[in-house]
Amino acid sequence: MGQDIDIDLTREGALAEADLPLAAAKLARMSTSEVTSTLWRCSLKRSAVLFRLLSKERALEVFERFEPAHQADLVRALRDEDVTGLFAGLDPDDRVSLLDEVPAVLAKRLLSDLTPHERALTTLMLGYPARSVGRRMSPEYVRAHPEFTAGRVLETVRHRATEAETIYMIPVTDGQKRLVGVVSLREILAAPEDARVSDLMQTPELATVSDDAEQVARRCSEANLLAMPIVDSEKRLVGILTIDDAHQILRDAEDEDIARAGGAEPLRRPYLSTSAFKIARARVVWLLVLAVSALLTVQVLGIFEATLEQKVVLALFIPLLTGTGGNTGSQAATTITRALAMGEVTSKDVGRVLLREFRVGTTLGLLLGILGFTLASLVYDVPTGLVIGSTLLCVCAMAATVGGAMPLIAKAIRVDPAVFSTPFITTFCDATGLLIYFSLAKVILGI
Template sequence: MFNKDLILQLLENRDGRALLTFWRGRNAVDIAALLESVDDAARQAAVFRTLPKDLAADVFSYLPGPTQARLARSFADGELQLLFDALHLDDAADFLEELPANLVTRVLQTASPQRRMAVNALLSYPSGSAGSVMTPEFVSLRPEDTVRQALDTIRRTGIHKETIYTCYVLDCRRLLGTVSAKDLLTAAEDAAVRDLMTADVISVGTLTDREAAARLLAKYDLLALPVLDGEARMVGIVTVDDAIDVLTEETTEDLSIMAAVTPDEKPYFAASAWEHARHRILWLLILMLSATITGSIITRYEDAISAVPLLVAFLPMLMDTGGNCGSQSATLVIRGLALDEIQPRDVIRVVRKEFAVSLIVSAALAAANGLRIFLQYHDAAIALVISLSLVATVILSKLVGCVLPIAARQLRMDPAIMASPLITTIVDAGAVLIYFQAATAFLPLSV
């Protein structure tokens, strides 16, 4: 960890030489974290200005969007131009997406026409597509190049590329194959690139879902994934670091939806209490109002409750057990859908498996709970009602929990929407209905 007080003291003493020495060899991610810990915006900008030029762009790319925007406001036009030109194109596009319109205009005015066109091209792709997260900065080679020529190309252009480990063999922008830097370094200098390249290349289109592209990178253990346009010409690559960011964002979004919270890109402490409440209250209102269904069912059985008040004592246990069982199934199915282990066409197989699981689980829970109730209350009829209700509730909840996420995927919705809160609401209503139907069938009640 860095000593923030030491850095601020060096800054106050205007000891630029000591600061340059301190930054040398430091990790850009750790420096970004240090900058985040500086609360005062003016001091934050002052610390950033002490970074060497070759390090400043890397550090800036690791800062959250709000911090980037705050720093950009404090920069002069010349500083903005130097920073914007030093960023990789995909990082530059991400930077602009986080800025208000007036700052975007100011940044683009300082950029060269070529860079402005390149960044605008990236920003034109739909949000959530592979094109929106790719970078056009990759090493391209010709099939007729020798290894010596290929290595000269890497030395000459590699400093401006996102990665040089995987190189792409192109003919009139058509992707012919890939060759790794390792293969080039270990081959004879007069060998032809076409003889070293791998022709079987995994690629995606610019409009491919970015999460699908990230999963391909993970599936095939790739460091970068080529992206082709509608005419099958290579226009960029999605790198593994971008894929990790995509999967992290998607996982965060799914977790938020599963917890009935509207997703928010801001860090927890960066969002105000009002913003947190705004993202939660709508779902809470929907779920609260939907719970009236359960209440109306209970109201229908007031006579049964009056006849046997003990029935009320077991309602929370039944509803909680049903909700927990449904959440377990939903979580596993949502995970399977996210990893492509489960497809919508597998719905029958999933239902069969979850039904088998529900029989085992419900039998164990019913036996344990039925025995406990009989020993505690010495009432075989009540124990039977609770046991049968548990079996039916567990089966219902597990089937609902596995089918709803698959149905959501089939309807092109996020399966996470069908997670815990919604399933719990549905299962609660079903559990209450099953319970009182069983009670009226097996107990001497008049309803």
């Protein structure tokens, strides 16, 4: 079997029948992380072939580590019998994420293959709003009653340990299943067997099932909780959000913001297994928006065509000024978007943010303006240098102020700041920057 060392599992092309035993042997010697990474780098067709070579237990472990979008692609590439077993083995919250990515016909078939109990849990979570924590929580948990003893709680934990999402944080509920507290497994283990849960429990940090998942995940992470109880409008316990799920929600949100800040939609699947058409589709919307916005810049240039003819050198500085304005606005927008995500500012702070960003932009513009004035004066003449310097000052102040305001405005109108800010700032700063530039040039140069 030493020959299997030479097989390249990620190589493009079909696997010959003789290669399959070698590939299976190599996969068997790899860790789960290594197998996941290998399949992540393969084309979708090759990934499906290698996936079938894994044992049932290993296949489920690897499948759970994939993004929901990639899971959906893999489900379409696998045989029906492979898919049924995989789907049934997932936790309810993972099933919901996968069902959001597959066609409705396939989703209905996958649900019909579940046991009545698992189908009920999954269907219940599907009924919550798309971005709510109810779609990301786990309905499988261990709970206790205030009158339980520590010994009885330990018996319950032993009985439910394999099916519960976590056993380290135990919600405490009354007879109507209303949350009244939480107790940690450490406290249960350290207490005498006859100690009452009511004497050990603490006031819970909780969230409502309809709350935004990202906000709840951030609260869970910042409070260093192992899990957070999730309740309905009547404070009845419906699930828990574990810290690993909270971190995954935050990672997904960060990936989305980074992609959109770069003018694209997140792929949510491996690059090498994503078709060129899907990659293009993730980018084309933003390119179209920016292309249309560029027409406004062209219109501004047309208005000042006579000014350019009298002072052709002004055209040389257009890329510098528009680029500086766009970059300054993007920096401000990125800073405020992060501050919003971290809860450092809210939409009510728009006045304070505008004033602060205006001061920051003015400071940056003053520094860049002095540099621009000096260089343009040395290379061309002092009036030209004065135009460049004053324009940089005005553009930076304007761009920073607008860039700081956009995420707050987006939040106020319930639009993703990362989606709204980038195209608007690019369009606004380019067009407005040119208006400022040519207006100052006409006044200073007298043209």
